[in-house]
Amino acid sequence: MSEVTTTDLYEVTMALSYLREDMRAPATFSLFVRDLPPGRGFLVAAGLEPALDYLSRFRVGRADLQEFAQALRRPVEDLEPLHGLSFDGQVRAVPEGRLVLAGEPLLEVTAPLPQAQLVETYLLTLLCHQTAVASKAARCVLAAGGRPLVDFSLRRTHGPRSGMQAARLCALVGFAGTSNVAAATRYGIPAAGTMAHSYVEAFASEEEAFRAFARTHPGPVTFLVDTYDTDRGVATAARVLTDLGLGPGCAVRLDSGDLGVLAHRARTALDAAGLGDVQIIASGGLDEYGVDRLVRDGAPIDAYAVGTKVGTAADAPYLDAAYKLVEYDGRPVMKLSSAKVTAPGPKQVFRGVGFRDVIALANEEPPDGSRPLLRTVMRGGLRTEPPDTLEAARARFEADVEALPEEARRIEDPVPPLPVASTRLSALTAVVRHRLETRTRAP
Known part of the structure; x- marks a missing residue:
């Protein structure tokens, strides 16, 4: 079975529609965990290495078209626009072993919209499962x-x-x-x-x-x-x-x-x-x-x-994670659904001393004394550096744990640090929200 077809059906239907509508402009999707599970003071970012392996070899072949057509109960010719689709986008991500908090992107994908959409399910299942297990083991x-x-x-x-x-x-x-x-x-x-x-x-x-x-x-x-x-x-x-x-x-x-x-x-x-x-x-x-x-x-x-x-990460076997569109063709977008509001635009996370994290726009300068967590790990569908090692990931984990506030390290009743949004991200969120609410109220 091809990894390409290990996906939800609606990823295929959306990607096919995008191609038929010639919607191929760059899209940025952000993968993040909305809320930490009960009993967690932090998460350990994991799953990036296999995710990059998957994206590096992603290509829709003839056998994949046959499977898509069978699932949709349509002639294979209808799926022809998908043939040959591969991933040639950019990935910015938090390296494995880093500690992350609620709302902080683990990974952002920027690629032509059909590509970025079609890889959603596989990326979610890789990063969510592995981050959950790594956090339990930590x-x-x-x-x-x-x-x-x-x-x-x-x-x-x-x-x-x-x-x-x-x-x-x-x-x-x-x-x-x-x-x-x-x-x-x-x-x-x-x-x-x-x-x-x-x-x-x-x-x-x-x-x-x-x-x-x-x-x-x-x-x-x-x-x-x-x-x-x-x-x-x-x-x-x-x-x-x-x-x-x-x-x-x-x-x-x-x-x-x-x-x-x-x-x-x-x-x-x-x-x-x-x-x-x-x-x-x-x-x-x-x-x-x-x-x-x-x-x-x-x-x-x-x-x-x-x-x-x-x-099995028995007490918290899943993460409330999302892979949300935050920008398409240069236009910042967001979701307004109750309890699932997202922030628009590509992002960066700046970590200050004591895990005083700021979620900001990707093009912002870091606050004094802080450092960015997301780095570019893939460009043009190719890795920007050699595969990471367990030793390097373990060193990052040990350094982050050492800096983590004691209340977040507790086994019983941990208290996680709470990241804040930057002024510019908050302002953009307000502008996009106003635009969308005005549009939805229009007759």
């Missing part, structure tokens, strides 16, 4: 307070492709590894994993399972100790590790029950066995809220494996 990093995190989400994400995205996004915000082998090799992320309860159950005893696992994997090992009774499992793991002379780099994993209480008991047992350098890893339905509680309660847990709730 909060886990904050909750862990420097303790390593591993992505265990693949088996519970909404399909293998989402699992690949989740592993990449977790690495982008600082996770130490992933259980996803394909993602580990593709993105250069350390692979991490232990064993399942089924492995332990397949042997006659827990001890036999641990010894067999250590024979196959003679390096540092991690034993899953809660298949039957956690305290006995820890004692068995300690005995096997001692007998085999294993210690540094090894760990036991707790996957169920009261993780805080069990971690304290496990730490006591391991220390008593002279295994103070054996770590404790916790998993099992964790996200930033669970990790935060365990850290604040002083649980002796060295690393956390998080999966389902992070890979």
Whole structure:
């Protein structure tokens, strides 16, 4: 299936009409999140790299026309104006890893109207899903307070492709590894994993399972100790590790029950066995809220494996995002619908100290002490610079988090900074609103 046809039908009907009406002048669309989800003090911009890959190879071919015609139940000849359409526009965007706030454009596309319209759906699904997951993972990093995190989400994400995205996004915000082998090799992320309860159950005893696992994997090992009774499992793991002379780099994993209480008991047992350098890893339905509680309660847990709730961004699985036309053929436009009013014109976001952000027109000069967030990443349908790296995105994320106000970093009841509109943007909005309201009142 072509990526071109992975779109909503109305994108096709509008693009076809634009072409037949010869409406090919440049149009600017702005992609932004109207409001942050509950429980979020910020969002992490993500999905730009795959979006640029998509735009770089976008071209409507013969097979795409056949699919469009079948969906519209019309002769393929009717769709002929779309044939050969490719993306040759400009993209200005916030680089991956930057923190963004409500109302701030993540991306702006300027291209001939049919092109800019036809790519809407794919861009939205890429940036919305990935920004949501990256933001959830980022909060886990904050909750862990420097303790390593591993992505265990693949088996519970909404399909293998989402699992690949989740592993990449977790690495982008600082996770130490992933259980996803394909993602580990593709993105250069350390692979991490232990064993399942089924492995332990397949042997006659827990001890036999641990010894067999250590024979196959003679390096540092991690034993899953809660298949039957956690305290006995820890004692068995300690005995096997001692007998085999294993210690540094090894760990036991707790996957169920009261993780805080069990971690304290496990730490006591391991220390008593002279295994103070054996770590404790916790998993099992964790996200930033669970990790935060365990850290604040002083649980002796060295690393956390998080999966389902992070890979699906469970408490905020979607973003109230929009891709709105803000200018066509040099004419600023806006939407006036109740609760969905948009601001006209191409924009820039200027970030001041302490996240005192100003949403301004794209051609404005930055306020003193601030810097622009959106940069030109594609011109004439071609990237303006080499593909970004996870390392660069992670560095941007770490710098932005460091500068984020403490109340926005909170896991419970965060308070996000509120950007303001520039004087010029506010004035243009008032002028365009007046023009549109006058027109709609005319007889």
